[in-house]
Amino acid sequence: MLRDTVERWSASSSVRVDADAAERLEGLERLWTRYGAVMNLTSELGAEALERHVLDALQSAECAIAAGATLGGRWLDVGSGGGFPGLVVAALGCWSVTLVEPRERRHSFLTLAVSSLGLLGSVERRRWQAGSKAKGEAGSPSWAVMSARAVFPAAEWLSAASEEAGPETVVLVHAKDREGLGGRSGGSAVRTPFGIVVGYRGAELQRGAGASG
Numbered sequence: 602m603l604r605d606t607v608e609r610w611s612a613s614s615s616v617r618v619d620a621d622a623a624e625r626l627e628g629l630e631r632l633w634t635r636y637g638a639v640m641n642l643t644s645e646l647g648a649e650a651l652e653r654h655v656l657d658a659l660q661s662a663e664c665a666i667a668a669g670a671t672l673g674g675r676w677l678d679v680g681s682g683g684g685f686p687g688l689v690v691a692a693l694g695c696w697s698v699t700l701v702e703p704r705e706r707r708h709s710f711l712t713l714a715v716s717s718l719g720l721l722g723s724v725e726r727r728r729w730q731a732g733s734k735a736k737g738e739a740g741s742p743s744w745a746v747m748s749a750r751a752v753f754p755a756a757e758w759l760s761a762a763s764e765e766a767g768p769e770t771v772v773l774v775h776a777k778d779r780e781g782l783g784g785r786s787g788g789s790a791v792r793t794p795f796g797i798v799v800g801y802r803g804a805e806l807q808r809g810a811g812a813s814g
Contacts, residue, residue: 603627603651603655604630606655607626607655607656607659610656610659615663616659616695622694625720626692628692628717629688629692629718632718633651634651640707640710643685653794654683655685657686657775657795658687658690659693660791661690661748661750661773661791662686662689662693662695663791664773664798664800665746665771665773665800667791668773669802670696670800674697674744675697675698675744675745676690676699676722676746676748677698677701678690678699678748679749680729680751680752681707681724682704682750683707684710686748687700688700688711688715691720691721691722692718694721696746698721699723699725700722701725701729702724703726703728708724708726729749730761731762731765744767745769745771746772748773751775755785756782756783759785759801763803768803769803770803771800771801771803772800772801772806773798773800774798774799774801775795775796775797775798776799777797782799788805
């Protein structure tokens with residue numbers, strides 16, 4: 602059962618999944634099971650695949666914390682698809698999540714999940730472009746965390762996200778391994794069922810730190 606897996610993982614992680622968050626994740630599990638195939642949420646969403654997706658999302662949150670992300674801030678999840686990592690992060694309740702998804706069916710599912718489970722966040726149906734959301738007042742960053750799993754090549758995502766990230770924003774990039782990061786080193790890395798997720802601070806990206814020539 603997904604809840605047992607999540608509880609075992611949480612016991613050894615910096616991310617604590619409390620009873621309320623666990624209940625919200627169970628609600629998401631029911632929605633994914635019911636609508637996964639009908640709404641074409643992802644290529645595979647059986648019990649084992651769902652467990653991998655959820656753990657990957659939890660490890661994304663763990664990576665964000667390790668990289669110094671501000672709790673209680675705003676998390677931007679670009680190309681949310683079936684809700685990974687965005688819906689899982691929203692279920693944790695540590696950040697307010699904005700899920701951006703252009704495809705109609707997946708947008709409808711995300712909206713249903715956020716509304717029916719009372720998740721902390723919102724859903725926007727659009728294609729994301731760097732600079733499409735202004736930074737906060739007095740130059741402060743709008744986003745505590747930015748993620749885009751399986752949407753852009755790593756180097757392209759890091760370049761685009763750096764245009765919108767504030768100095769303290771944590772930008773997460775997913776890759777199979779370090780070689781998939783386009784020659785960039787540094788960052789805070791966490792292993793996931795699909796490879797690694799690495800968190801970079803906006804200030805690091807903007808000065809080009811760690812990029813190879």
